[in-house]
Amino acid sequence: MFKGIFRKQKKYATIPSEQAKRDIPEGIMQKCPRCGAISVTKELEKNWKVCKNCDYHHALSARERIGITVDEGRFFEFDAELVSEDPLHFPHYLEKLKKDREKTGQNEAVVTGECTIGGYPAIIGVMDSHFRMGSMGSVVGEKIARAADRAATKRYPFILFSASGGARMQEGVLSLMQMAKTSAALERLHRERLLFVSILTNPTTGGVSASFSSLGDLNIAEPEALIGFAGRRVIEQTVRQKLPDDFQTAEFLLKHGQLDQVVHRSRMRDTLIQILDLHTDGGENNE
Structure with missing residues (x-):
């Protein structure tokens, strides 16, 4: 009777709605072309546009x-x-x-x-x-x-x-x-x-x-x-x-x-x- 209580729940991937995509301003994040690290654009600009993770110069x-x-x-x-x-x-x-x-x-x-x-x-x-x-x-x-x-x-x-x-x-x-x-x-x-x-x-x-x-x-x-x-x-x-x-x-x-x-x-x-x-x-x- 306790079998169903401890059963793992399946995890499903969620796809952001079009409205959610529109709510995120374009250009707010940037991906490093070398290491793939995601940086907040403003933080990247404060660091002379140099990746803090791998030192790549954008x-x-x-x-x-x-x-x-x-x-x-x-x-x-x-x-x-x-x-x-x-x-x-x-x-x-x-x-x-x-x-x-x-x-x-x-x-x-x-x-x-x-x-x-x-x-x-x-x-x-x-x-x-x-x-x-x-x-x-x-x-x-x-x-x-x-x-x-x-x-x-x-x-x-x-x-x-x-x-x-x-x-x-x-x-x-x-x-x-x-x-x-x-x-x-x-x-x-x-x-x-x-x-x-x-x-x-x-x-x-x-x-x-x-x-x-x-x-x-x-x-x-x-x-x-x-x-x-x-x-x-x-x-x-x-x-x-x-x-x-x-x-x-x-x-x-x-x-x-x-x-x-x-x-x-x-x-x-x-x-x-x-x-x-x-x-x-x-x-x-x-x-």
Whole structure:
């Protein structure tokens, strides 16, 4: 008679109703693409968008990067009005650009401007992988070249955060030409003996890694950032051998001399302040 009392009750999975789904604001939680840990978005943002479980560095928008790097209220944007055209009449290119402008709230895949960091004046550029995967078209190259020219004219250090899948295929050879244009603009900084700090974030690949992002007086990267020109599979097929598991990571490049330092996002601003302090005449703020 007691058999039914102690019988285990079956557990059934429940599916949230459509109303329950609507009651949860979109974007309130984020899943780590590496370890799968679920984080509250606000808590993740307080931690510089770095996973507390596995230390994975989530992608930042250009505005987010500027917000955690420059002094509050001390960023003055350049060339925000520049927009890409469709010189090759590539199918649906203009529609895709329009969608990315609406999604990101900016006109192109890089934001440039004048700022102070720890009180030290600088010209800064920040690429955004949310806009056409940070690809470099004519406008991206033009904005970076103009920023480098302004740094040379004002004799300010130039700091550039890269995040890109490479040259923008929809602009063909015009996109590839930006590699030479940006490199030439940086040559002026070199001749003027002005500081250029290149910061490579995940990912920095293709024509961007093969041009301006590798030309810094100091080349710095975030932990485990993917950095390289051709893809891993292409290289393995070319050299006909298995590549190391950590190939094309920031740590691999640091070990082989292509980077000067790998810096955690939480320490990046302080590191830049130290660099600017060392490269300021007499160690004093020249603002």
